[in-house]
Structures are given as C-alpha cells and as structure tokens.
Amino acid sequence: MPNVILVTGGHGLVGKAIKHVIDTEPVGSRYGRKEGETWVFATSKEADLRDEAQTKALFEKYKPTHVIHLAALVGGLFMNMKYKLSFLRDNILINSNVLHTSYETHVDKVISCLSTCVFPANIDPPLVESKIHLGPPHESNFGYAHAKRLVDIANHAYKEEHGCNFTAAIPTNIFGPYDNFDLDDSHVIPGLIHKCYLAKKNGTPFTVAGTGNPLRQFVYSYDLAKMFIWQLREYDDVEPIIFSVGENEDISIRSVAEAIVKAIGFEGEVKFDTTKADGQYRKPASNEKLLSLIKAGGDPFVFTPFDSALNDTVKWFVENYDNARTGKEKLAAAGAARA
C-alpha cells in the first residue's frame, strides 16, 4: 500500500518548506518523495482540527498512513498573554483530535511539532531533550507551551498503551519564505525583514528593539523540512528530537539585523532602541542527538549558510509582498478572538 503523508498546517512556514523539498529533491533520494507516495498539505480551511468530526472527516477523506502534524494556534506575545485559555485549549483540542484520530485509523506514524520555546524558563543551558518537563514554561507562551508539552506526554502514553509510533520534533527559531511577517505577531527575523522593508519604502529609520546583543539559533525552513523528512524515514523513537543548528552557532540580533539591511539594500539609519527589553541573553539548544543520528544513517547534514538563506527569504518577501502574511488578514479561521 503506497504511503499517504498528511501534513496538517500544510500552508504555513514549515508546511510550505516541506512541500518545496518534496517537489525539488530527486524522487527516491534521502530527502525526496518516494515512488508512488502521495503528499497532502491540509489547512484550516479544509478542516478545523479543534472539531473532532471535522478531523475524522479529513482522515476519512485522505486515509493517511503517516502524519506530519504542524497545525497549531500560534501568535505573538500580545495574543499569547491576552488569550491564555484559547491558546491552551484550542491547541489541546487540535493535538488531541489529530493524535486520537491517527490512533483510531491506524496511522503508521505521527510526527508532531513542539518548539524550544516550550522548555522551562529557568533551566541550565544547553537545552536538551530530557529537560522539557523540568519546570514551568515562560509565562509569555503559557497556553501554547503547556499544550505542546502535552503532545510529548500523549506520545508516550499512546506508545505504552497501544504501541503507536508517535513522536515529535523540537525546532528552534525557524525562518524562511511563507512566514508570518505580521508586525504584531511575527518572530524576530520576519519582523525585522518587514520593518526594514517598510523603512526603505518610507524613507524612515530602521529601528531594532533592544541592544542587539542577545544570541539566538536560527534554522532555515528548508533545512528544517529535510530534518522532518529524515525523521519520517529514519527515526522511530518516541523521545522527541531537537532540530537546530549547533549550540555555538547562535548569532546576535545585531548580526541578523545587519544581514537584513544588506539583503534589503537599506541605506538609511539603523537604530537600536535600548529602552526595549532584550529578553534572555542566550538559550542555546543542543543538536548533538540530531547530527549524530543523521550521520549514522548516511551523509552528515549540511546546513544552508545563514546569509544565503536570509537573502533568499528576503528576496521571497520582496517579490511576494502583496500575497505574504503581513497582517492584512488577521488571524486565520481558527482565530484566537473567538474564545
């Protein structure tokens, strides 16, 4: 029976990247589609995964053998703080429906998506997979973090009671084409790209919040997509796995801003607004487990160099500005405003 891989959240940052990789890597190669395999990229327009019946109908329609579960209610700081219950409950409903329907319809494997942001707020670096539950998450993503952690708990429970092959990936900060560039909600790279773009367009200064000193790890969405495909093909452990560049490959917000200025071709004034909070100086996550496993199964993983990835992302944004998620359409159908 040929594989049918269902990707929930199929049109988001990571969904689009997986589609790109599947469409461009040679068929039958390590990160490519397999002969006869079907990939389905589903969105909330097709099924509201908070609803059990709609989730069942989606699975009934496509009869997936594998699921890469990326769908979630996500948002920036403001939304997370204002809608704690919605972020908690909606995500629990989505995750619970996807896992339980996968179990009931005998899906071979589910890979869900956690995030390094769900780790405990006060933990000694580096972040490693064994530390996920060792304390409460940061208050700023309370609901989202608790809901995501529950996926790892559920994976273990499904494995132990029913032998299900459910696992999870834990990406660090992701960037790439098709991101959410909405200034209210976006993460740091898309936020800076959009701001710099507007600064150039409007002839205003490009202001970066904070000192620019904090360091972060960033993974290009196309690289991340390959990791998901690797995990789908070659990783069958219930324990989740961090997807990231190396612990010592975190880069400063200042270097990110400078790379964006260069890619945009911005020639105006660049300012760092030091009245704005910096956030934690470093929160490195270890990718040792990932790299050693990939190497054990074949060629070592080759990350796209940051500047090249950033350039491509900026180019995509500039060319697709009119269609990109820049805040013109607030909150998708699974809106947080509907509590």
Add this chain to the structure above:
Amino acid sequence: MSSPLQSTPVVLVTGGTGLVGYALRHVIETELVGSRYGRREGEQWVFVSSKEADLRDPEQTRRLFEKYKPTHVIHLAALVGGLYKNMKYKLSFLRDNTLINDNVLHFAHATGVSKVISCLSTCVFPDKVSYPLDETKIHLGLPHESNFGYAHAKRMVDVANHAYKDQFGSNFTAAIPTNIFGPNDNFDLEDSHVIPALIHKCFLAKRNNTPFAVSGSGKPLRQFIYSYDLAKLLIWQLREYDDVEPVILSVGEDEELSIKQVADAVVNAIGFEGEYTFDTSRADGQFRKPASNKKLLSQLHDDFAFTPFDSALHDTVRWFVDNYDHARTGNVKGKEQLRDAPIATHTKVVAMNGSH
C-alpha cells in the same frame, strides 16, 4: 456566556457517590443549616455519578449542566485506579481524565458557574522534589511514573484554572488532598489505597482465620486525612477561598503515621487476634513524602479540629464491616469497577482518588 438567573444556589458535586462525595453529603446532611460547614438556607446540593452523565462526552456534560444549572461545582469525578491499571492504561488515564476535566471546566465557564473547585492530589507532585511539598512545587518536574496519565491530566487542571482566570476572570480553583480514607472508599484489593487495603485484608484474615501480612517493613510515614474532615475543608474552600492558586488539604507535617501504626490500629479496630506480620521482602516505597498544610492553616482563621486518627479509623472499619456486602470490594461481578477490557466497554468507577 450566560448566567443562571436564579436565586437558588445549586452546588453540583461530580463524582458524587465516591469516597469524598459521600463524605460531603454526610457533612451537608448532618451539620446545622447555616453553620460554617453546613448547607445554606435555600441551597440545593446535587451529587451526580457517571450513571447520570459520562463526563468524557461533551454532549452528556452539557446536558448535565443544562439540567441542574449549577451555580457552583465541586468537581471530584475522575478515572482512578491502582498501580497495575495506571501502568497498563497510560493513555486512557491521561485522555479520559483530560476529557472529563476539560468538559467540566468548559461548560462551567459557558454556563456562567460562579465557582469551580477541582481536585488534584499530592500524588501528582514531582517525583524528584525537595520536601515538604507545598503548593508552589506542583510543576517543578515529572510526576512519578506510576500515575503518569492521571498526574499529567490533573496538573493540567491547575494550568487551565490559571488560563480561565487570566482570560475570563473565572473563579476556578483546586484542592490538593493527601491520602484520604473513610466510609465508601474503594476497598478492592487490586486497586485500593493503603488504608482500605489493610482494612479489607485484615477483615478477610479474621474471617478466614489466616495470617494478616502487611507488605513492607511498616516503617514508611504518610499523612492521612479522614474523608469527613476533607469534606469540611472543601466546604470551607467553597465558602471562603477565592484564590486561583490551589491549596493542600492535609493534616500537619508532624502528624505523619507509620504504616505499622496504621496497621496496628486496623488490627485493633477489626479485633484481629491471629498471626500479624510484616513481609519485608516487599518493597516499601518512599520513606516520607510530607506535604505542608501551612497555607491551609493560615487561611482558616480558626484552628481546624481534625478527627483523631484512631476514632476516624474505627468508624471507617465499622462502616466497612457493617456494609461489606455493598462496599466496593472488587469481588462481585456487576458492581461498578474498572475491568481489564478495552476502554469502550469499561464500566467506570468515577470516584475520588486518595493518593499513595
């Protein structure tokens, strides 16, 4: 979100026929109307069991709230079980409890319930933690593997309480009892907690003229709370405690008893005169896991008079002996028990969990 337009307060107790539900009913029916732990004039108390509504089902939960229109909820219903079942059915314990709790809180919010008190347990605390346990430590690490699913689901209640409070201003809170004992407990030898198990074993030893052997050395220390005392504390929490932060409901740290002291009291209460031993080849479990009741005592402006242990144990034993034929002893088909079968065909015990 609608508010029930009624002058009659209605207190809905889910898991109303379990160990704690029974105790609440006893207290409400025996304390003076209008007294600190008594029913209020005009107040209605409803004790529901899983027979009336399977709270894992949103539709049945919705209809239950529609029928009774509660203004307050004491939410005790849960899927509970002993070590064996917890280990074998990790997903069921996680998922069923998550569904029950989500449905109760969601419909309480949706129908404008003024207050919900849910029930956690000291057994959901982290396995690796500094003692004594206090309310700030619940989420500081993973729970003990032996109640994996149950513990994670219960912790999520505290998380949800905070989220509802933060987003909607809901008055949802939780109690954290330590080991509970009393009449109408689950005395099923496979599933029961330490006091009901010892009572049942000693009862059978006396009846069958066999030795009474207690597993382990008898040395570990535990705090035990009588269900009737717990019931009063829950009523106090209903009337007088409006903080989202949960509160541990327990005797003091210095009132721990050894398993041997408990077993001695059981032997005494049963009137057992046969061979009484400790099987030291069996594992003891943790020596102590004391929980602090400082927060409770500071919030209760008067001292709370806990029922003396021996007296409470005697009454519990007497109840068991008098009610043996109807008690949950696990050896009669057709009784409400969690059986070894796929979840769809389970008959559920919806009862209060006393921790181990």
